[in-house]
Amino acid sequence: MGKENSEEFYGRLREELQKSTTWPSNYLYxxxxxxxxxxxxxxxxxxxxxxxxxxxxxxRNGKYTSLSITVHLENPDQVIEKYREVGKVKGVISL
Known part of the structure; x- marks a missing residue:
């Protein structure tokens, strides 16, 4: 994802999280x-x-691992901050 596309994505995500969730809240990555x-x-x-x-x-073949991470966060900016940090790990696919 290019920088412009990721900024656009995170902007939309922030808006959706503000509309759909009462903060602070648990978030599932x-x-x-x-x-x-x-x-x-x-x-x-x-x-x-x-x-x-x-x-x-x-x-099944052990080649990939899925991680489900539930964490209590204060606001959408904290959600996005964690996505940015995880995005620096090579080979990660965010769902």
Missing amino acids: KFIIPTDPVRIEQIGSIFNNTGAVIESKKS
């Missing part, structure tokens, strides 16, 4: 990544000390 302990740890460290509940499940 879903990511798929190649199964790699280093990448899983990188994502886990992004949510350290946030009280996040992280569930992981490997694909």
Whole structure:
């Protein structure tokens, strides 16, 4: 995703979150990544000390891991901040 497209995406996401959610609120992130302990740890460290509940499940062939992360956040900007941080981890697909 190019910088302009990502800014447009995050702007729309912020608007939708403001309309659809009462803040503070729990937010569920879903990511798929190649199964790699280093990448899983990188994502886990992004949510350290946030009280996040992280569930992981490997694909049938073990090649990919899905991560479901539920965390209590104060506002849409915090949601977007975490997406930006996770987006720096190589190979992550955000759902």
